Amino acid sequence: MKRQPRIVVTVVDDATSPKCEARCGLDLSSPEVFKSTAGVLRKLFGGKVKLEYATLDAVQAGGLAEIAEKVKGGELALPLLLINGKPRVSGYFDLHLLRESIQAEIEMAAM
Amino acid sequence: MNHYLGIDIGSVTIKLALIDRGGQFVDSVYLRTQGKPIWAIQQGLTQLRDRLPRKVSVSGVGTTGSARYLAAAIVGADVIKNEITSQVVAVARCVPDAQTIIEIGGQDSKIIILSHGLVADFGMNTVCAAGTGSFLDHQAARLGIAIDEFGDRALRSRNPVRVTGKCTVFAESDMIQKQQMGHRTEDILYGLCQALARNYLSNVGLGKEIRTPVVFQGGVAFNRGMVRAFKEALETEEVIVPPHHEAMGAVGAALLALEEMSTRRTRTEFKGFQVSEAEYATTPFECRACSSLCELAQISLDGQVIARSGGRCDMWERKPAAHPAGRERQE
Numbered sequence: 001m002k003r004q005p006r007i008v009v010t011v012v013d014d015a016t017s018p019k020c021e022a023r024c025g026l027d028l029s030s031p032e033v034f035k036s037t038a039g040v041l042r043k044l045f046g047g048k049v050k051l052e053y054a055t056l057d058a059v060q061a062g063g064l065a066e067i068a069e070k071v072k073g074g075e076l077a078l079p080l081l082l083i084n085g086k087p088r089v090s091g092y093f094d095l096h097l098l099r100e101s102i103q104a105e106i107e108m109a110a111m
Numbered sequence: 112m113n114h115y116l117g118i119d120i121g122s123v124t125i126k127l128a129l130i131d132r133g134g135q136f137v138d139s140v141y142l143r144t145q146g147k148p149i150w151a152i153q154q155g156l157t158q159l160r161d162r163l164p165r166k167v168s169v170s171g172v173g174t175t176g177s178a179r180y181l182a183a184a185i186v187g188a189d190v191i192k193n194e195i196t197s198q199v200v201a202v203a204r205c206v207p208d209a210q211t212i213i214e215i216g217g218q219d220s221k222i223i224i225l226s227h228g229l230v231a232d233f234g235m236n237t238v239c240a241a242g243t244g245s246f247l248d249h250q251a252a253r254l255g256i257a258i259d260e261f262g263d264r265a266l267r268s269r270n271p272v273r274v275t276g277k278c279t280v281f282a283e284s285d286m287i288q289k290q291q292m293g294h295r296t297e298d299i300l301y302g303l304c305q306a307l308a309r310n311y312l313s314n315v316g317l318g319k320e321i322r323t324p325v326v327f328q329g330g331v332a333f334n335r336g337m338v339r340a341f342k343e344a345l346e347t348e349e350v351i352v353p354p355h356h357e358a359m360g361a362v363g364a365a366l367l368a369l370e371e372m373s374t375r376r377t378r379t380e381f382k383g384f385q386v387s388e389a390e391y392a393t394t395p396f397e398c399r400a401c402s403s404l405c406e407l408a409q410i411s412l413d414g415q416v417i418a419r420s421g422g423r424c425d426m427w428e429r430k431p432a433a434h435p436a437g438r439e440r441q442e
Contacts, residue, residue, distance in 0.1 A: 036403075107196040
């Protein structure tokens with residue numbers, strides 16, 4: 001039986017949302033960047049971590065309506081990094097920050 | 112006498128803290144890495160050793176911070192932990208009733224929400240440099256003010272100016288404009304503190320339930336202007352800057368080492384203070400595991416590769432040094 005990932009990383013973004021002009025960080029809307037990032041996470045964390053990309057509409061429809069509402073209300077910014085459904089980075093992030101957030105989550109769970 | 116060493120090494124500063132076997136703080140060292148992490152580790156160890164009585168022995172080492180794997184390889188560590196874990200462990204001991212931790216370092220910042228001493232929520236900053244210590248450093252240098260004087264000068268502000276804090280580029284041009292308009296430097300400095308606090312709360316703190324008492328730590332907590340700005344922005348006087356606030360990550364790493372060694376039957380991995388005398392060689396290599404194509408530093412001692420550092424994902428940092436880097440390069 002295939003093991004379920006313990007950590008689900010969801011990157012929420014919306015091409016039409018207002019963004020910082022600098023556009024620093026990862027753009028996971030690009031299939032190439034997504035594939036490459038998922039590959040790095042696999043190498044780092046094995047099957048423990050699953051990376052997902054979701055639009056704001058998909059998040060709203062998929063049971064995280066409260067988070068989608070917070071984004072619409074300006075309480076959270078896009079792109080939004082969710083780990084197991086909880087917002088961890090609100091705004092642009094890079095690979096370093098993505099990895100540190102996952103590592104923190106793993107260590108917190110073990111505490 | 113058994114003591115436990117914690118090392119928190121980031122991109123801007125290194126902090127070393129020593130605690131005794133009862134978990135009490137003994138001493139700490141705070142240095143800028145100046146872009147030379149190995150040199151900084153060696154300097155920190157030398158300074159700490161020179162201040163300690165001869166009878167002090169290190170029975171356990173913990174490392175944290177963005178270069179924690181490098182520090183562990185150089186010094187020999189028993190436990191390697193993420194900064195959030197280390198910060199929480201230190202606060203749980205020093206300020207047990209804390210509800211929120213605000214931590215602002217040289218190039219990053221974090222928020223940790225606690226509930227009954229456990230982590231209820233946390234968040235980290237974005238890649239944006241606005242809202243970090245380096246941003247304050249840069250602006251202080253541009254205004255010709257020593258960073259140590261920044262906070263006291265900011266507290267002398269009478270009419271703080273509103274500086275945009277959303278972006279470093281806009282903040283700098285805004286400050287230049289305010290200078291040209293003839294505003295007092297003190298008012299610009301405190302305006303900058305307010306902008307940084309605002310930016311932190313609307314970025315890292317966005318959507319988080321900030322409850323008091325709030326513990327403010329990290330190097331930026333040295334800046335008394337920032338402490339006042341947070342008190343104002345949060346509308347509370349319950350913003351606590353704990354003693355040794357700059358070294359809390361290192362204290363936490365030392366506490367984690369103490370905990371680890373209390374359950375372990377083997378000796379510490381610590382290589383001794385003499386590693387500060389060793390001569391390390393560094394050679395570059397490029398990782399081709401993803402599109403980032405990170406250029407890493409391969410660190411050797413006496414011809415043996417002991418560590419790799421500088422990648423964005425820690426893949427090489429975590430691998431045993433004996434792992435053949437050349438093979439990955441071809442993948």
